[in-house]
Amino acid sequence: MATPSNSTGRPPQTAIRCVGVTKTYGEGNAAVQALRGVDLEIRAGELLLLEGPSGCGKTTLISVLAGLMHRDGGNCSVLDHDYEQMSPGETTLFRGQNIGFVFQAFNLIPALTAAENAATPLLIRGLKRKAAVDQAGAVLKELGFDDRMMRSLPADLSGGQQQRVAIARAMVHRPRLIVCDEPTSALDRESGHQVMELLRRFALDQDRVLVVVTHDERIFKFADRIARMEDGRITRIENPPARAPEASRKPPAQS
Amino acid sequence: MQVIAVDDATLTGVPLMTDGATASVLRTPDAVIVDDGGSSGKLDTPSERADQWPRGRPHLDVPMRPLATGDELLINDTRVRIAGRSMALPRFPPRPLLFTTFSTAGRILLPERRRLTFVLVTAAPGVDPRALATRIETATALRARSSVDFKADTVRWMVTNSEDVGDAVTMLTIAMLVGFGVTGVMMFMFTNENLKYYAVLNAMGATARQIVGMVFVQAAICALLGAGLGLGLCAIAGRMFTLYNFPFRLMWFAPVAGGAAVVLVSIGAAALSMRPVLKMQPASFLAGR
Ligand SMILES: Nc1ncnc2c1ncn2[C@@H]1O[C@H](COP(=O)(O)OP(=O)(O)OP(=O)(O)O)[C@@H](O)[C@H]1O
Numbered sequence: 001m002a003t004p005s006n007s008t009g010r011p012p013q014t015a016i017r018c019v020g021v022t023k024t025y026g027e028g029n030a031a032v033q034a035l036r037g038v039d040l041e042i043r044a045g046e047l048l049l050l051e052g053p054s055g056c057g058k059t060t061l062i063s064v065l066a067g068l069m070h071r072d073g074g075n076c077s078v079l080d081h082d083y084e085q086m087s088p089g090e091t092t093l094f095r096g097q098n099i100g101f102v103f104q105a106f107n108l109i110p111a112l113t114a115a116e117n118a119a120t121p122l123l124i125r126g127l128k129r130k131a132a133v134d135q136a137g138a139v140l141k142e143l144g145f146d147d148r149m150m151r152s153l154p155a156d157l158s159g160g161q162q163q164r165v166a167i168a169r170a171m172v173h174r175p176r177l178i179v180c181d182e183p184t185s186a187l188d189r190e191s192g193h194q195v196m197e198l199l200r201r202f203a204l205d206q207d208r209v210l211v212v213v214t215h216d217e218r219i220f221k222f223a224d225r226i227a228r229m230e231d232g233r234i235t236r237i238e239n240p241p242a243r244a245p246e247a248s249r250k251p252p253a254q255s
Numbered sequence: 256m257q258v259i260a261v262d263d264a265t266l267t268g269v270p271l272m273t274d275g276a277t278a279s280v281l282r283t284p285d286a287v288i289v290d291d292g293g294s295s296g297k298l299d300t301p302s303e304r305a306d307q308w309p310r311g312r313p314h315l316d317v318p319m320r321p322l323a324t325g326d327e328l329l330i331n332d333t334r335v336r337i338a339g340r341s342m343a344l345p346r347f348p349p350r351p352l353l354f355t356t357f358s359t360a361g362r363i364l365l366p367e368r369r370r371l372t373f374v375l376v377t378a379a380p381g382v383d384p385r386a387l388a389t390r391i392e393t394a395t396a397l398r399a400r401s402s403v404d405f406k407a408d409t410v411r412w413m414v415t416n417s418e419d420v421g422d423a424v425t426m427l428t429i430a431m432l433v434g435f436g437v438t439g440v441m442m443f444m445f446t447n448e449n450l451k452y453y454a455v456l457n458a459m460g461a462t463a464r465q466i467v468g469m470v471f472v473q474a475a476i477c478a479l480l481g482a483g484l485g486l487g488l489c490a491i492a493g494r495m496f497t498l499y500n501f502p503f504r505l506m507w508f509a510p511v512a513g514g515a516a517v518v519l520v521s522i523g524a525a526a527l528s529m530r531p532v533l534k535m536q537p538a539s540f541l542a543g544r
């Protein structure tokens with residue numbers, strides 16, 4: 001397995017361990033069993049892709065992993081925390097400290113500039129505006145943004161640029177777990193590759209974990225492992241198709 | 256025209272006069288004081304001496320000016336002389352008003368069975384007006400009121416008997432309801448539109464308290480803008496009114512009451528739009544649905 005922890009010689013640590021996680025939406029006749037006993041272990045330093053047919057429970061699973069949703073049964077430890085033992089307020093604070101999100105529909109705040117959007121996790125933590133925006137600007141610069149683009153509103157940016165702002169926002173506060181729900185589905189092939197490359201390069205190191213939900217076979221090669229989900233269960237975990245392990249970590253040609 | 260006759264000896268009841276004059280001008284024969292409050296514009300005299308009675312012809316369209324000290328008036332075939340001008344508050348409804356002594360009034364007014372409508376009494380120093388009024392009532396079996404009570408009675412009478420008060424209250428109520436409805440619906444719509452972003456912020460670690468704070472800050476800014484615009488427009492309107500000599504007074508409690516109403520309306524509107532924010536499920540926005 002080509003995880004960075006191998007290169008430092010440290011044994012890979014388990015960052016997330018789920019056993020028999022279940023989740024049901026609704027009650028009675030309308031009940032939908034979205035998760036039917038998910039077993040999953042993710043190591044620190046790993047990029048795990050989660051794929052499977054529509055409605056198989058991928059979004060539900062990462063919502064549970066990210067502490068956005070309660071599970072009904074099973075055990076789940078995320079970065080040594082169990083959300084079921086925490087109050088809603090503690091869970092919210094934990095999310096703010098430790099989890100980054102990349103949403104399918106970007107979900108940037110339209111009234112804020114790119115740099116301000118990327119700075120929101122820092123602002124939520126109570127950082128001063130200038131410091132937060134400067135710090136976010138530095139991250140955006142690494143993602144290939146110039147000063148003009150940083151001052152642009154999301155509406156004036158292309159889809160690929162917006163998703164890069166979203167990635168900057170997901171990692172500006174150095175969270176230990178980043179979950180992405182179909183981060184490339186709104187992007188063309190080129191932008192999709194760029195986004196995945198940036199995620200690997202900047203959001204992943206030996207202490208961090210990336211979980212990416214996708215339908216997009218074109219990005220399979222960026223994964224360390226691919227978990228296949230079907231009907232509320234993880235049915236298979238496999239290695240990506242012929243990925244030269246270090247290839248995707250080279251800087252992109254443009255920068 | 257209304258004539259108020261004051262006691263010949265004390266001259267109690269004449270309001271403050273212009274040019275520092277005092278009520279003692281009434282001590283000259285056939286003297287009257289004309290009050291600006293209800294008379295200006297209604298009881299005027301031609302500006303040109305040539306147009307004035309009795310030398311000129313009947314005058315309807317000649318330039319006019321307010322009555323001034325030295326002018327003469329013919330009231331019921333008795334000639335009186337304007338001895339000064341007083342400055343009572345404008346009355347509602349406005350009517351020309353003259354002050355004179357009781358004896359002069361007895362000569363210029365037509366004979367009536369009852370000539371005494373009310374007696375104005377000044378309490379001696381140290382005497383409580385209300386206690387004095389009670390004493391007068393028991394002694395004379397006539398209604399007596401201290402000026403404070405009299406004002407209160409008048410206000411109460413206006414509130415119960417005048418439609419104007421009811422109209423004003425209805426208007427204000429409608430304004431409040433419409434304001435509440437419009438701002439409430441707008442706040443609700445705005446918050447709902449942004450629900451997705453509140454959810455995103457919540458996912459990223461913004462606490463419920465921070466988000467509630469955001470909604471209230473938004474309401475507060477709306478309220479401040481609205482109150483500022485409203486008071487500003489009101490002040491401009493008032494300024495115009497006074498510039499063109501319409502009576503207008505903004506009393507201290509009007510902006511305060513208006514501000515309180517705005518605060519109430521905004522808090523209500525914010526609270527109304529708070530429900531979906533507090534009930535939202537951040538997870539349901541994750542996939543961009
Ligand atoms: N809020 C909800 N209420 C009721 N049922 C839901 C809710 N959210 C999801 N479901 C159902 O749960 C199942 C799993 O949904 P989920 O969104 O996790 O699937 P998914 O794998 O992310 O699908 P997609 O690839 O289309 O995004 C589906 O059958 C879905 O209809």
Ligand SMILES: [Mg+2]
Pocket residue numbers: 058059060181542
């Ligand atoms: Mg999904």
